[in-house]
Amino acid sequence: MLKKNIYNIFLIIFRIFKKNPLIFSLTFLFPLVSGLLTFYSYSAQVTLINLVAVESREFTWNQVFAAAIIPVLIYISVYGVQNLFSSITMIIKNKLNANVTMAFQSDIIDVANNIDFERFDNKEFGDKLQRAKGVVGEDLDGITNFLVSSVGTISSLISIIWLSATSGYYLITLIISIMIVSTLTIRLITEVKVRRVGREITFDGRMGDYLSKTLEDYNALREMKTYNSTNYFIELWGNMMSKQHNKRYGARKFEIKIGTIVAFLQTTTIFIVLIFLLNRLDGNNTVTIGTISVLFLALLSCGNKIMSLTWPLSRLYISSSKLYDLNEVLEISHNYSNKVEINKNYQSLIPITFSNVSFKYSISEKYVLSNINMTIKPGEKIAIVGENGAGKSTLIKLILGQYRPSSGFIDWNNCKYPNGKVSVVFQNFIKFELSLRENIILGNVNENIDDERVMEILEKCELMDLFHELGGLDVELGQIYEGGRQLSGGQWQKLAIARALYNDADLIIFDEPTSAIDPISEMKIYQKLIDICQDKTAIFISHRLGWAKSVDRIYVLESGIIAEEGNHEQLIANNGLYSDMFNLQSSWYK
Template identity: 30%
Template sequence: MAVVGGRAAGPTAPAAGPVRAGRLNVDDVLRPTADRRLRRLPRLVTRAVRLAWRAAPRQLLIATGLQLAAGVGLAAQLLVGRQLLTELLDASGESTFASVLPELVVLGVVSALVSFANLARSEQQRLLTELVGRYSAGQVLEVACEVELLAFEHPEFSDRLHRAQLNAQMRPLQVANGLLSIAGGSFALAGIAAALAVLQPLFLVLLLGAYVPAWLASSRAVRVLHDFTVLQTERDRRRGYLFGLLSRRQEAAEIRSFGLAGFLRAQHDTLYDDRISRLRDVVGRRLRIGLAGQVVTSLLTTVAIATLVWMVTSGRVTVAVAGAAASAVVLLGSRLSSLLAGAASLYEASLFLEDFTDFVDALPALSVARATSEPAPECFSELVVDGVRFTYPSRPEPSLRDVSMRLRTGEVVALVGENGSGKTTLAKILAGLYTPDVGTVTWDGVDVAGCKPDRLRDSVAVIFQDFVRFHLTARDNIALGRHERYHDRAGIEAAAQASGADAFLQALPDGYESRLGPEFLGGTDLSVGQWQRVALARAIFRDCPFVILDEPTAALDPRSERALFDGIRRLFADRAVLLISHRFATVRSADRIYVLQDGAIVAHGSHDELMASQGLYAELFEYQASAFVDPS
């Protein structure tokens, strides 16, 4: 008999949700690093080195070795140059071309080796950047694929994912450049400093002190840019979303039909104008900071050069030593500038890289969550939903309230209700994609909330109403239902025949090897109804004991829809099927029908029982049926 307003199964739900073993709290992914001060730079540099080492240890060693060789070569050039000047300025006047030829040869060989080392380092740096970029992108994908589906309902998670994606693409180059610039600058600086210390230690002290203000100013300017980028994240995502609306094929027809291009473009441009306005302020602040640092550095450098001139004119150093020291001063200034630029670049990258590392630091928690989960049952005789309650993080009210139901193997159970009643949310919980806040879902008495999610989902085939249209080959679109059987051509074609997709797929230019969708050259687009049949074939090919069909015929014509529903028991014999539909006439033959209203099950029973109870189901059924009855 029908049950109206009652509980369908199980004991009273607990007042609070149980602790779910083996599940990662989304807060672990959302938690940012609070301390971003300059004193953290050594630790961030260490993380950058570790990132590069994990991605490409061989290239990192080669590039660093080449930087070291170039630094040693610079020191050798300075010392050989001093010896050459000493020979040329010999007071005895006995210097000849033959006497200075050895120094000239050594200087030429060293210069050639330094040039080659720099060239080889540049090429290794290119490869290192690509390898670090691939590794970084892979880390972001690991988290994005492993985190619970509910994380995507958090705007904060979307913001951090957006920044992690951008930084994984852009920052590896900056990290590689910064690391190698610091390494090269440090080695070169060490070599020049050693030579300058031999020539005149005072010059070394003066020049090193001159570049401290430039470093401090550069660090401050980097923080200003990073703060601007973080504050802009949400606005940039909104602008990117509007750009997608105006440029994607999926929305193009409706944008034009409603004349929305100008309106949405104005919103996009307003966000862009706001970004440019804020960026102008940031650029102005960075210029003022940089100018102050450069003015102080220039003054101190001038003092160093004036000291050198005074020491020469007062006879405190020889002209040969002064010439070599002057060359060292120029080279040291150049290398210090390069070192500061590399350090500033790495500091900037490290701040942005921290967004990336904070995001991927969730991976250990994800691994622990997977390791501590219980094995999932491979199938069930009875699935019981008991007192389930669920609330989306972006909504104040729960989407499901005290939901209870039963589903047995061999049954076709229907779930009906008006839009927004919670049907798809319940389907995602039953599919293992969401975990209820309160209540349990059990397979033969086993609470699946504590099971390994991937193993649980391996036993569920689900088609959502917003199914994915993979712009891959027709064979791929079906084989992705069970990729382990990717080469099972007979099984793929059998699934297509069962869903009614075989005929139109065979008729494509390359049959099942034809690429679907207009995204790539040579692709063939399908009608919405044909795409839906392909999605159904994917679910059939998955061959699971539990099948969830969420509006599986929304895009089918009436004859195809009726044929599909008539064949559901044959297609999914000996399986448990949950059928979600807002078309009441198509679920009449279900073994049991549950009616959802405002997130709660208000009635359940067979079609005849629910019609006899004259509740919400009967009201909605008669309302739909009246559209096909002649009022006269």
């Protein structure tokens, strides 16, 4: 697990570097240089302390002042440069975060647009994609913030070691180095453990809050009292709170114990260094009051620096588990071009012929569709009906070419792949919060905007009242824009149909777009759709049958096979599955 997390951290750092190598380098160069400049600040302090403590007794004030000018200027200059570098780092870091976030989001969008639909529909991959999207943004900003903070702190710790080494205290340098590495390691392990406990407590806390609110909710209490389950909920809440308390107490006790050990190591190191330097104070000119004072203060600040370093590093380590999904999705994006070529050399899709087509998902042994044989002819109005789970939506994805058959083959007008224009109105049609015009032309954005055609479509879809009410095509719909107009569900639905018609495709598919409304209204809408699509090939999907008598041919799906085929009169006369379904639903339409 440790190797995996560290690998994910370095892999994402490499990806960030590849996206913006110059900005990335500058983002970390400035804090690195700023931290190393601390050495010159320490050196200037050593000189100043020695001037005040020793040489002020042997020289006049003017001589001391003249000697102090240079170290004072060095100290002030370092301080000024460090503040300047801090501001520059903040600006560059924000630029890096913005560029990388946009680049990674673009990569994820490429994956979502280019991945094959079977994999895209896979729940495991869908969850992975959502987690990857969650990392981009705040988590990604946090990663660069942690890295910048860590680089600055590490370089300032190096300055302490550098000061000791350049003064000729090699044993002291070794002792300080061991102290920094050991305390940093111990602190880091502690922080990681405490953060893991903190995350567990957070999850438990959500459950505790839910149980607490439930026990205070009037409606919930009324139902609990009805079933005599109040005590059960109280016991659940009490156990959750005790669990939280024990975890928090254990983590706190562990943190205090480790803190004591670290404090002992740091105190012992400082004591050893001071004894060593004080013993050499008289016999070695390199050991001065200034050296002892600055090293002492620097060592005291080590603890705070290590604490400030372990916090971002532990956060980075904890976040690394999320980076696995992002790295995997970004790896997929490398297989795709950032630009999708638009094919404008369309030909008619119709006729479409299915020959012994079967389909199953790669992660399953069960066939969703089996031995499908059907032909969709030009201008035909076809209904595909069946209960939920019969395979209707999968069949549509095969017609669209979004899925490939597991066996058998599909022929699109003598082509192995669909190369024509098709329009689809899905059950969960999208409410695009754009202008009225854009909501329609999205059906075919690859051709010049034709407002005259837009108006024809509006009239055909009975949306002229909406147009006059809005006062134009440029009015924003939805709630994103100030002054945007919210529409009714029926108006949004008509816009989805208008969008499909604007595409001027030779095949239009309606995949249960009216399932959320009552059967009688649905029947009227479907009849209107059949009239609108008089010159088109149209496929209608539904598990309700009141309107199906108006189409040319009906396919009845049951458990992934075509159970029946024919027009309404033929299927009623057969007294089979369709007849049973229609008779069962007939009361809905009275």
